Amino acid sequence: MGKTFKTNSALRRFIMTIVFLTVTAIATSACGQNADDGQSGKLNITATTGMITDVAQQVGGEYVEVSGLMGAGIDPHLYKASQGDVKKLDDADIIFYNGLHLEGKMAEMFEALEKRKPTVAVSEYLTEEQLHTAPGQGAGMHDPHIWFNVKLWISATEVIRNTLVEKDASHADYYKDNAAAYIKKLEELDAYATEQIATIPEASRILVTAHDAFGYFGEAYGLTVTGLQGMNTMSEYGSKDVSKLRDYLVEKKIKAVFIESSVPKKSIESVIEGARQLGHEVVIGGELFSDAMGDAGTVEGTYIGMVKHNVDTIVAALK
Known part of the structure; x- marks a missing residue:
């Protein structure tokens, strides 16, 4: 009888230990997830063109993970998203795209995604006066190749900076400093081209x-x-x-x-x-x-x- 009692007590202690370790593991995991939200975790960013991908990485630095959809030699006018691209877009915390109908075949996808997460056109700060009207196109149709004027691309950098600051305010100063340093390089590039x-x-x-x-x-x-x-x-x-x-x-x-x-x-x-x-x-x-x-x-x-x-x-x- 005493042996059985001791066996049952040992079993109860074993079960209680397993429960305690399981609860502790769950709590630790939850705390880790909360700490990552805007603190130590990286923002998952998906960008369409290589030009946007590069700026997002320059501004976001160590606090972002940037995935670009369109690599070298890819024509964005004709691009169709693959199943892998759809997953990247769905998993992203932020999506950056050019806008102005550059990624024409993906427009409906962006409209659907912007209801669930920040889906941002880097051209959104540009005014009607700064944009070129596309010859032979309807009203409101503009030339999307804004990156060829470096000064306009500074505006795109500001869009990306402000989006990151809004999404991850705890690293706002870091993003602002990175953007300021990069914009200085762009100003030097503009002078070089001139x-x-x-x-x-x-x-x-x-x-x-x-x-x-x-x-x-x-x-x-x-x-x-x-x-x-x-x-x-x-x-x-x-x-x-x-x-x-x-x-x-x-x-x-x-x-x-x-x-x-x-x-x-x-x-x-x-x-x-x-x-x-x-x-x-x-x-x-x-x-x-x-x-x-x-x-x-x-x-x-x-x-x-x-x-x-x-x-x-x-x-x-x-x-």
Whole structure:
């Protein structure tokens, strides 16, 4: 009898110990989760283009985990979200996208997501006066390629900064300091682009590309810009477009045109061949990054590196 009593007591103590450890583990886990909310945990951010991904990482630093949907060479105009992308968007604490119909095929998805979480267009601070109207489009349709004017991209940085501060106020000063340091670099980049483009003879400041993505760049830095396709690569180009651009090259005696990393070069090659048949030699002046940056881990895989590459490539070919 005494042995049975001792056995039952030991069993009860064992069970009580297991219960105690289980409750402690649950409580510890809950405390850990609460501590992570805006304290030690990282904000999970999903961004569409590489340019936005880069800025979000620059501003968020060690307190964010940024996942980009569109890598090097990806055309956002034609992009369709995969199942993996949908999961990234669903898991995100914050979603940043360009807006202005750049990610046209994802617009409905963003509208649905913004009802559940911060889903923010980095173009939202820009005014009607700052935006270009897209030729041939309806009212309210704007050129979405705002990153080509570095001053406009400073506005995008401010949108990202303010969103992070609102979502994670405990690290507000950190985000503000990072944004201030990055904006200073952008101001230096803007000055660099202005100075370098000014070294091109005025008559040669004509930028011809595969699609009309560089309007903001031309306005900001003093270049006449034209492209074979419109602002949106979803638009088709035909023989009339090729002939028109060919004649423009011949008339203006343009010596160099540019291909783009996210647009097949065969489109611009047909224009070059047409000019050659008319006795005018045109060369490819280099590859520019337009709707996507370079490969991750390269200088051109950052926004600042991409813009510098474009500026240096244009100046080398047109100067």
